[in-house]
Amino acid sequence: MKSLSILGATGSIGQSTLDLVRRQPDAFSVEVLTAQANVDGLAQAAKDVKAKRAVIGDESHYAALKAALAGTGIEVSAGRAAVIDAAACGADWTMASIVGCAGLEPVMAAIRRGGTIALANKESLVSAGDVLMAAVRDHGATLLPVDSEHNAIFQCFERENAAQVRRVILTASGGPFRQLDADMLCKVTPEQAVKHPNWSMGAKISVDSASLMNKGLELIEAYHLFPVAVDQLDVIVHPQSVIHSMVEYQDGSVLAQLGSPDMRTPVSYCLAWPDRMPAPVERLDLAKIAQLSFEEPDLVRFPCLQLAKDALAQGRGAPAILNAANEIAVAAFLDKRIGFMDIPSVVESVLAGYDAPVPATIADILALDSEARRRAAQQVEAVAA
Numbered sequence: 001m002k003s004l005s006i007l008g009a010t011g012s013i014g015q016s017t018l019d020l021v022r023r024q025p026d027a028f029s030v031e032v033l034t035a036q037a038n039v040d041g042l043a044q045a046a047k048d049v050k051a052k053r054a055v056i057g058d059e060s061h062y063a064a065l066k067a068a069l070a071g072t073g074i075e076v077s078a079g080r081a082a083v084i085d086a087a088a089c090g091a092d093w094t095m096a097s098i099v100g101c102a103g104l105e106p107v108m109a110a111i112r113r114g115g116t117i118a119l120a121n122k123e124s125l126v127s128a129g130d131v132l133m134a135a136v137r138d139h140g141a142t143l144l145p146v147d148s149e150h151n152a153i154f155q156c157f158e159r160e161n162a163a164q165v166r167r168v169i170l171t172a173s174g175g176p177f178r179q180l181d182a183d184m185l186c187k188v189t190p191e192q193a194v195k196h197p198n199w200s201m202g203a204k205i206s207v208d209s210a211s212l213m214n215k216g217l218e219l220i221e222a223y224h225l226f227p228v229a230v231d232q233l234d235v236i237v238h239p240q241s242v243i244h245s246m247v248e249y250q251d252g253s254v255l256a257q258l259g260s261p262d263m264r265t266p267v268s269y270c271l272a273w274p275d276r277m278p279a280p281v282e283r284l285d286l287a288k289i290a291q292l293s294f295e296e297p298d299l300v301r302f303p304c305l306q307l308a309k310d311a312l313a314q315g316r317g318a319p320a321i322l323n324a325a326n327e328i329a330v331a332a333f334l335d336k337r338i339g340f341m342d343i344p345s346v347v348e349s350v351l352a353g354y355d356a357p358v359p360a361t362i363a364d365i366l367a368l369d370s371e372a373r374r375r376a377a378q379q380v381e382a383v384a385a
Contacts, residue, residue, distance in 0.1 A: 001029050005089055007106050008097035009033040010041035012202050013120040013146060016263045017095045020271055020279065021049050032086040034098070034106075037061055043068035053077065055086045084109045093271070096121045097146070099204055100327050101369050104128055108362055111141045118270035120146035122221045123327070127320035128365045129224035144270040145225055149218050151266035152244035152257035153226060162227045167248040170218055171238040172297060173198050175210035177340075178239065182301055188340045190333060198241040198261040207330045208304075211343055212297060216308020217326075220319050223312060230313055235305065237295045242284065260284050303344040307351065317356030317368050324372035325350035325379075332380040346379045 004021065008014045014035075021028050030049045035042040036057040043065060046054040053075040056065045062078035069076055077086075087094065087106035094110040095118045096103060103121035108128075110117050112135060119125065125132055136143050145151050149170045157165065176197055177185055194206040201209070208214035219233050241261040248254045259265050260282040268279040299306045304326070311318040329346040332338045338346070350372055359365040 001027060002093055003029050003031050003091045004093050004095070005032045005034075005086060005091040005110070006030070006095045006097070007034045007083070007087055007103065007110075008036075008095070008099065008120075009045050010035040010038040011097055011099060013097035013263060013267065014045075014095065016267045017097070017271070018045050018049060020264060020268055020277070023280065024277070025049070031089050031091045034083050034086050036098075036102075039064045039068060046074050047072060053086065053089075055082045057083050080105075088113050091115060093118065095146075095267075095270075096124070099123075099202060101127055101323060101366075104132075104365065105362065108132065108135060111135045111143075112139050114139050114141050116142040116144060116273075118144045118146050118267070122147060122217050123323050125224050126217050126220045126323045127369060128359070128362065129220065129319070131359070131362060131365065133224050143225070144273055145221075146263075146266050146270055147218060147221070148261070148263065148266050149245040150222060150225055151269055153222065153247060155257045155269070156245070156247040156255035157226055158247075158249075159227070161249070164250045165228060165232065165247060166250050167232050167234050168222055168226060168228050169234045169236055169246040169248060169254075170215060170222060171241070171243050171245050172212060172215040172235055173209065173241045174237040174239050174295075174297075175212065177210055178237065180301075182341075185301060186339055186341050190336060193333070193340060197239075203334055204327070204330055207333060207343075208326070211304045211340070212302040213304035213308060213326055213330075213343070213347075215297070216305045216311075217323065219308060220312045233312075235297050237297050238292065240289060240292055242286075242289060242292055258284060304347065307344060307347055311351065316358045317354075318351060320359060320365055320368050321351055321354050321356060321372040322347060324369045325376040328373050328376035328380060332384070337384045338380055342380075342383050346376055346383065349379045350375045 030051040032053040033051045034055040039061050056078045059078045066076045087109040093116045096107045097120035104124040107124045193210045194203045243256045246256040262281040264279045311322040325347040329343040356368050
């Protein structure tokens with residue numbers, strides 16, 4: 001029986017993981033579940049999978065969670081330190097799906113305990129890729145990518161033949177605004193942005209997908225996950241989201257991983273790795289789909305992707321600045337304080353005005369992140385005024 005911890009249990013990835021665990025209760029024992037503020041969802045999930053511990057990040061919800069789990073024997077704790085402690089519980093396998101840079105310290109705590117970490121928190125790798133991957137090596141941890149694109153690459157990338165890889169090609173659906181002109185993009189609403197045409201995701205990642213920032217963050221993530229150079233990474237728009245990514249080799253062969261757009265597929269791959277397990281996803285029917293199409297990403301209408309490429313090429317603290325500024329800008333857009341096309345403007349302004357030193361430690365990264373957020377908040381105020 002494999003012991004599990006699920007960080008971010010009430011989010012979309014956490015829910016996909018819990019669904020798979022519920023279907024094979026004899027295969028897994030759940031050590032701990034965490035959530036930031038969703039007391040009802042966390043309490044119900046903890047009872048469903050008989051978790052040993054439930055942790056709520058927002059301490060103001062401690063009493064409510066304690067009451068919801070009274071009489072169950074499930075241990076309850078709250079606060080940021082409790083979440084980090086939960087990540088270091090020593091489970092065989094940890095799902096790291098806390099959204100945003102808030103997941104960085106818990107991810108590092110899990111890595112330092114070794115074991116297997118299924119990483120769905122791309123922002124941690126974007127902001128602290130060098131530091132995080134060094135910790136993986138130093139502590140003998142195994143890092144498995146959960147993002148559908150990186151999971152696809154992981155399945156197709158022959159590490160023993162890494163020198164023979166010519167390109168890693170990440171596919172992008174193009175999001176809900178792929179065919180809108182520049183004038184219409186200025187008028188889109190948060191309600192429209194969170195309605196992804198293919199995937200069921202949280203609000204923040206849905207907006208990132210709509211702006212193509214998500215694909216830019218994934219480029220940075222891929223650079224750290226796989227032994228490739230910056231100029232070996234590419235993006236192509238594939239609206240059907242059937243091919244999840246591809247690896248091209250020097251001999252002209254292109255290996256691709258295909259499947260229905262359901263996050264339970266990559267989660268199940270990570271959960272069972274190095275084996276596979278059944279997943280209750282729609283079977284891929286290529287005859288029914290009939291056609292797969294591709295196009296180049298439009299970097300003029302969707303400048304976030306170019307901003308991410310530039311940050312990756314610049315290195316140093318640029319990726320962390322990009323990520324922090326984007327989180328602030330997306331939150332402001334979701335709050336209807338700025339427009340959709342103001343997101344790249346805010347990010348670009350912060351990147352241009354903040355030449356940070358190379359972060360060498362988690363403390364450096366968190367300080368850089370904090371300052372970038374402060375500057376981004378100022379830019380948001382200027383735009384919203």
